[in-house]
Amino acid sequence: MLSEDFHVVGLLAGLASGLTKVGVGHGFDTVKTRVQLGPVNHGAVHVLVATIKREGIAGLYKGASPPAVGWAAIDSVLLGSLHNYRLFLLHNGMTEQTATGPRLTLLAHGVSGLFAGLTSAPLATPIELLKVRLQLQMQKSVSDRRFKGPIDCARQLVRSQGFFGLWTGLSGGLLYRTQFSVMFLAFEACMRGLAKLNGTLLEPSVGIANLISGGVASVFFWTSALPLDRIKNQMMSHPYPLPYPESPSVARLSILSVARQIRAKEGLRGFYRGLAPCLIRAFPANACAFFVYEGILRALGAEQTR
Template sequence: MQCSPPGTYRGAIDVLTKIVRNEGFRALYKGATPPAVGWAAIDSVLLGSLHNYRLFLVRQGMTEPTPGSGIQRLTLFGHGIAGLMAGCTSAFIATPVELLKVKLQLQSQRSVAERRFKGPVHCATQIIRVQGIQGLYSGFTGSLAFRVNFFWMFLSFEALMRGFTSLSGTRFEISTGSANFLSGGLAAFSYWIMAIPADNLKNRMMAYPYPSPYPYPSENTTVSRLSLYRTARDIFRRDGYSGFFRGLGPCLLRAFPVNASAFFVYEGVMRLLDAEKTRH
């Protein structure tokens, strides 16, 4: 929806029906390999650095007393800053992975033999041959702009967790695991609402030169990389402000189950390992 030429699709349902009709059900899983492999590393860096940034900010005094106990804890703003820095750190791994995913998903040929890229390894090889290793970082500034919005996710998650904690001792009290699940899912809504403009920028930068075919390597082959400013200008000229929010519906549909499950597992593992805590 974000990268295809204007008029290609009328909405998410139209995308679904056209992909299945023209390419088959399996086409819904195009580009699955890069995130299936790469997101393990991306999320490890994201959440591992998040934890360490939280501890760093605690040591720097960005704390407040916990109501009832007086124990110092990281402030809500500190949780947001830790999320922002973790998002920027993970962008160095996320950019090549998401670039390959975008390139593979935009190929609409039904037969694999007709596609420019046969798979993620072949795609990476062709990009490097044409643009060099730096070609794998096309859209890096867009990726940074997108991932700084983890500020909102982790700030919202902590705020929601504190809200659920305040229900302790009342008939609305829920378990810590349930609070993690609900907080993670709800925090994802604030994340995507804030991040979707940058997501459009990032994906369109990575899709370039689509819909023109990606050139075959030759001595005269050159592929420029779009700047963040030029991409934003082109979106506004073509679609106005609404163009920056294209694809928000599908992102919100997946946001709750994906992130609720992720936070439930992450927070559960942290408790299981008895890791040093920034939340009391």
């Protein structure tokens, strides 16, 4: 099969997964970002209603074009590298014996997720940076906005901060993406738990098990990752709500300085601003994304790692 010589099936499956995730969940992601970074700590329902009233339904999809293109690329790298890291560990002994042969240990799934997350961070950072800055524009009319779209946003950022300004917040992005170890370990643990129902009246199909496990894994992921996501997004949006500078005079924030700032102003609860819309979005979006990813792997005959 194709996957035995050149492991591109994970890339293709990740591409489809990323597009699925954007279509299902971007509106909730906009609400989460505005709750996290708004100058006033409003709840998710208030932000949702205010956004629709002021900007219409289309306001929920501000910043959607970078992830529509970018998330497909990010998930292609994330999930493609995940599949290859899993195969590497499978072929190098990080396994356990089962009745049907060797399979990866749960720890190996976590390690694969960790390195896949780090691998995707350099690509994800500029895409997330543009998404965050576009999502924070509250004006309904395009003519009233500082950034007219992702290309204009990127052009202005490069002009004021230089080319590497597109990677503002990379350290925060790397830290946040370590939590993919939690997601993929939790997904596999849930799949194994559901497999114990095989042969009973409650036995789920493989697709249903993927949906359930993907949703559950996303809850574990965001519970651990949201504080790091808040830090990353604040690094990327700095100095919002103040105007963005026209020159590289603004200092970039460090992870520790942002964490101290959030703790001082809002306490520990500040790290979990946006949790409600995040979880409301995460379960269906990631359930569908895992369903598509795992389904395509099976359809293309990818080498099994469980």
